[in-house]
Amino acid sequence: MSRFIVVAPGSSEAAALATEELARVLTVGTRVDALAGTTASDAALHPAIALPAAVEAIRAVGDDTLITPAREGSNRSFDHVSWNLAVAASTRAGVILAFDAEGASPQLLAEEIAAARSRAEAASASVVAVVLTGGAPDIDGDLPVFALPLSDEAAAHLRDCPRPTAVTPIAFQANLIERARADRKRIVLPEPDDDRVLRAAAQVLASGIADITFVGDADYVAKRAGELGLDLRAARVVSVDDPAYRERYAEEFARLRAKKGITLEQARDKVADVSYFGTMMVHMGDADGMVSGAAHTTAHTIVPSFQIIKTAPGVSVVSSIFLMAMKDRVWAFGDCAVNPNPTPEQLADIAVTSARTAAQFGVTPRVAMLSYSTGTSGSGPDVDAVVEATRLAREKAPELAIEGPIQFDAAVDAAVASKKLPGSEVAGKATVFIFPSLEAGNIGYKAVQRSAGAVAVGPVLQGLNKPVNDLSRGALVEDIVNTVALTAVQAQG
Numbered sequence: 001m002s003r004f005i006v007v008a009p010g011s012s013e014a015a016a017l018a019t020e021e022l023a024r025v026l027t028v029g030t031r032v033d034a035l036a037g038t039t040a041s042d043a044a045l046h047p048a049i050a051l052p053a054a055v056e057a058i059r060a061v062g063d064d065t066l067i068t069p070a071r072e073g074s075n076r077s078f079d080h081v082s083w084n085l086a087v088a089a090s091t092r093a094g095v096i097l098a099f100d101a102e103g104a105s106p107q108l109l110a111e112e113i114a115a116a117r118s119r120a121e122a123a124s125a126s127v128v129a130v131v132l133t134g135g136a137p138d139i140d141g142d143l144p145v146f147a148l149p150l151s152d153e154a155a156a157h158l159r160d161c162p163r164p165t166a167v168t169p170i171a172f173q174a175n176l177i178e179r180a181r182a183d184r185k186r187i188v189l190p191e192p193d194d195d196r197v198l199r200a201a202a203q204v205l206a207s208g209i210a211d212i213t214f215v216g217d218a219d220y221v222a223k224r225a226g227e228l229g230l231d232l233r234a235a236r237v238v239s240v241d242d243p244a245y246r247e248r249y250a251e252e253f254a255r256l257r258a259k260k261g262i263t264l265e266q267a268r269d270k271v272a273d274v275s276y277f278g279t280m281m282v283h284m285g286d287a288d289g290m291v292s293g294a295a296h297t298t299a300h301t302i303v304p305s306f307q308i309i310k311t312a313p314g315v316s317v318v319s320s321i322f323l324m325a326m327k328d329r330v331w332a333f334g335d336c337a338v339n340p341n342p343t344p345e346q347l348a349d350i351a352v353t354s355a356r357t358a359a360q361f362g363v364t365p366r367v368a369m370l371s372y373s374t375g376t377s378g379s380g381p382d383v384d385a386v387v388e389a390t391r392l393a394r395e396k397a398p399e400l401a402i403e404g405p406i407q408f409d410a411a412v413d414a415a416v417a418s419k420k421l422p423g424s425e426v427a428g429k430a431t432v433f434i435f436p437s438l439e440a441g442n443i444g445y446k447a448v449q450r451s452a453g454a455v456a457v458g459p460v461l462q463g464l465n466k467p468v469n470d471l472s473r474g475a476l477v478e479d480i481v482n483t484v485a486l487t488a489v490q491a492q493g
Helices: 012-026 040-045 047-061 080-091 106-122 152-159 169-182 195-207 218-228 243-256 264-270 274-283 298-308 344-360 381-396 408-412 414-420 438-452 477-491
Strands: 003-007 030-033 065-068 094-100 127-133 145-147 186-189 211-215 236-238 289-292 319-325 330-334 366-370 401-406 432-434 455-462 468-470
Touching: 003 012, 003 080, 012 065, 012 094, 012 127, 012 152, 030 047, 040 047, 047 065, 047 080, 047 169, 065 080, 080 094, 080 106, 080 169, 094 106, 106 127, 127 152, 169 319, 169 455, 169 477, 186 195, 186 274, 186 477, 195 211, 195 218, 195 477, 211 274, 243 264, 243 274, 243 298, 274 289, 274 298, 289 298, 289 477, 298 468, 319 344, 319 438, 330 344, 330 438, 344 366, 344 381, 344 432, 344 455, 344 477, 366 381, 366 408, 381 401, 401 408, 408 414, 438 455, 455 468, 455 477, 468 477
Parallel strands: 003 065, 003 094, 030 065, 094 127, 127 145, 186 211, 186 289, 211 236, 289 468, 330 432, 366 401, 366 432
Antiparallel strands: 319 330, 319 455
């Protein structure tokens, strides 16, 4: 691994000494401050804003990085240890604990190390070594303990440490934005009359996440942007009355819906609706994806996509997943937003599509087909449906790890899994959870979101030929930015 931060719970001097020694022996490419992109005052008073800013600044420097830890005394209310651990967790930096060993007994040091390690684990940060200054008492344990100055052996050990694997919500969001930036796509937003959409678009453009096209009135967008102090000059604004688009879109929509008896005149009226117009932009290649729903119902957003974009080859049903950013990992929950009572065939499609969507966002898919039964522990029509869906899903995608029927506890808890489904490659370590109904899925994702403090990103629509995603009408600006980013990633294929 190549990104480190020193955390010294009791001594900023020990942190400074250890950091300088690491810089000497590891010859890392760059040093960056743990408060890069923010200040100690903002970190203390506005951590929800300051931490993402620091993580973005640190990650932008690159992987081969030594993070200079924030120090105590920067601000009276600033907890520098918690900040450094949070930075480590969200930048996937290995934590090196530093202690002044002068005059300390091995027992006392062992207790201090255990307490600091427990605190790091609670923050989802990974401790890779301990460095002692002012002495080198013999301490037993599973962590390597090194004294200053660091030996060649110590340096070699640190260079070979595996990189931490925890993915915090902030890290997930940063990954999403980095991927969107890497292959910038054109996203259409058909609701510029909503200030949240304008604010989100300004952030998207400023961060280089995507190119933005509004469907609306250019004069209104310019006027309102000025009133809100937003820079939207890089955004395109297209009117539904623009003849360069409307007639072409009407002719195509009439062709697509000819079997339904739609005339050209009816098509002209239909594409004058912003949701239909935006969807036609995606269909015709004038945009790569669409995000809507801040001011419109789910049906108003997604029905046009069913009629125009339609399902991808081999997919029988459009469905959704929520990407659940947990404390230290990301799960995918489907279908929690679209299909009320899927058939076994549809449930199998949802499972396979969800696994592929999850993989697109960096989640290694291990699919749990959820039920109130694990294996043959229960019976009934609902269990039989999941059994059949599991069989069909395995048939459709034999390369995927799929288990079902399985209860949620057996899907996530290794101890329960070892008793209920020993030897399963999914039980105890599932990452993609397929609920048997919309009722169960919606209850499930909201229960986890509210009780575990998970960040629910979505719903992410899947199964369409091109990406269209729906927003909650209560969406925050941050939700819209995230949805634009994930739509851009979907558009990358």
